[in-house]
Amino acid sequence: MENFSSKLLQAAVEEFSQLPGIGKKTALRLVLHLLRQDSGSVRRFSETMLQLRENVVYCKSCHNISDKPLCDICSSSRRDAGTICVVEDIRDVIAIENTGQYYGLYHVLGGIISPMDGIGPADLTIDALAERVAGSQELSEVILALSTTMEGDTTNFYLYKKLKAFDIKISVIARGIAIGDELEYADEVTLGRSILHRTAYDKASTG
């Protein structure tokens, strides 16, 4: 994929192929698609990316991506300030918001503790979380919703040690067999945990 007849085309394909999961062939397909659009659409595409990068801010309270210093969730009076759900990144916030089952606030860590990748507690927003917990009158529960990897478990433990001195409940999200999944195909750890952490029938079916 070296024989481009146009330097401009080649430059555009190279820019696109820097993106994760986009190879040279896909990049070329995307660039040729943009070329077929009218000039205004391409200008809009291009300016939207630049504006996002230049103008986006992170909420000073929960560190979620936001257009304002305090994000819509943190500044909403309809959210329950008694609960903070701790997540790894903004995609997790979107996923939980899409369930429509959570009305509390969030705290975006910006990653998890991972010595292999050189990410320690100081690289995450853990201190800011501790300050939030210390400073809040209403807070009663922190929900840890990190991934169940070794790094996630380490981070959970670190957060637990950091927050256990405060008079709040610390919980983790339920793990178990996904709804619709067959037991025989579930991995043993998940199935084992789902039996260990079984829920009272009346509670599970009404929740």
Add this chain to the structure above:
Amino acid sequence: MENFSSKLLQAAVEEFSQLPGIGKKTALRLVLHLLRQDSGSVRRFSETMLQLRENVVYCKSCHNISDKPLCDICSSSRRDAGTICVVEDIRDVIAIENTGQYYGLYHVLGGIISPMDGIGPADLTIDALAERVAGSQELSEVILALSTTMEGDTTNFYLYKKLKAFDIKISVIARGIAIGDELEYADEVTLGRSILHRTAYDKASTG
């Protein structure tokens, strides 16, 4: 995927998800990747796309994407002006150039005749090809390298009728079993054709 905390983020994700084969989740992943880059990289990404769209031209001879009125291939003295290879779009030019086996010129049709999609001969660069053929002293062969769909066959036939009056050879690229493919998995049409259009052993092994 509606609960974005930032209008800027939402706009960027929507722009990306307009691209072919990019869904909302992939778009979000790409946009978050761009957000993690420094501001200069995003500016370069953004400006490269815009410059491509504003400044790219199509070669006045072969209709390939180019930075100049006459593309590098058409203006090169090292290419054989005796042969024109007719292709559907620029990706085919890149694919053939990458083989390193062709030294002639190209003609990019911009598509193939497809009544179902409302594409007739007038929407393609067929008249320009006929003019090129009529105007060239050196031309001795036109190679048709279109896809073997019904539309490709129709276009081949249309081009053949249009060009047969000229004193040139009209050929199509060889179809057959791909190198390395097993006969038992080849489709019957391809295998049938590969037997019908068999090549002399000495010619095939030296070519």
